[in-house]
Amino acid sequence: MAFVTTFSTSLRSGEGSSICGSRPLSRPSQRKMVRIFMAQEEQLKRAEDRMKKTVETVKSNFNTVRTGRANxxxxxxxxxxxxxxxxxxxxxxxxxxxxxxxxxxxxxxxxxxxxxxxxxxxxxxxxxxxxxxxxxxxxVPPLTQERRKEFVKSVKAIAEHGRVAVRNIRRDAIDKYKKAEKDGDMSKDESKTNQDLAQKLTDKYVKTIDGLASEKEKDILKV
Incomplete structure (x- = not known):
């Protein structure tokens, strides 16, 4: 939110009230720009919150998969x-x-x-x-090797479902940025920057799911 706050403050003080040497923006236009910047940042925050919830769901589903110990x-x-x-x-x-x-x-x-x-x-x-x-x-009976393999398959399926969910959240965010660009509420560069940020979040939470899956698989295969 620091960028939005600085941008908003500069508009109120009269600084930055023109863009690239163009005519100074009217007060209503300045307020609209602030709302747009805030909406962009809020969209990214909502996407990250949804990704975090997806990871928590994946964790919960992993916990229902048996290992060789009581849980x-x-x-x-x-x-x-x-x-x-x-x-x-x-x-x-x-x-x-x-x-x-x-x-x-x-x-x-x-x-x-x-x-x-x-x-x-x-x-x-x-x-x-x-x-x-x-x-x-x-x-809790000891797991046979065959049973362990079946549970590993279950873990892989849960992980993939989580990855798909995270990527769908990214797609939703990117679609909104593309629409904002098309509607003229966001420049091409701003749209690209926000899309890149959404991709970085996706990479981060997919990597988290991969790590959780790897640990769960090791736990299942541990004799």
Whole structure:
């Protein structure tokens, strides 16, 4: 925002009220230019915010992919019918990790124990729930090499979905800059500069996704 603030201040003080030696801009024109510059910067900020949210979604989806160790996030996608409403398991029970191979689920309402057990089986987690009437335990089995490869494929698919989402955000931003240039609200050079900035953001967040995917794959393949 520093550039916009400086630009706006110079206009108010009378400096920079002409461009390249042309006629001084009228006050309404100056205010319009300030609004345009601010809109350009806000557009870039919105694009980056959306890219950050995409990365967070990718992280969350990675957490649902099994590794060889117990992790409460493995159950993030499990939902349970509770009073006819599909409710995330982590809202209905305390989930703990008593050992590196055990996940323990302690329902707040014991009457929903059977529903939780059925939902765990339907989730196809590769783990059979074991209930003692009070808590449910899941034993994380060691991963076979074949299973590890399948999970790596899942990670690659999640990562690619994230990359596509980030690139779509870039495309939306660039389309808006091109439209502003076409409408005369932005010069060709300004449009090119903003498009380059959008591309740099894209490269940054795609690289972040690549790094997260690489770490997750190593974790899955670790024996």
């Amino acid at each position: 409460a996030s493995m159950l993030d996608r499990v939902v349970v019918p509770y009073y006819e409403v599909d409710t995330p398991l982590n809202q209905l029970a305390s989930i703990s990790i008593p050992s590196s191979t055990t996940i323990q689920i302690d329902p707040y309402d014991k009457s929903v124990l059977g529903d939780i057990e059925r939902s765990l089986m339907e989730a196809d987690l590769g783990m059979n729930p074991n209930s003692d009437g009070s808590v449910i335990r899941l034993i």
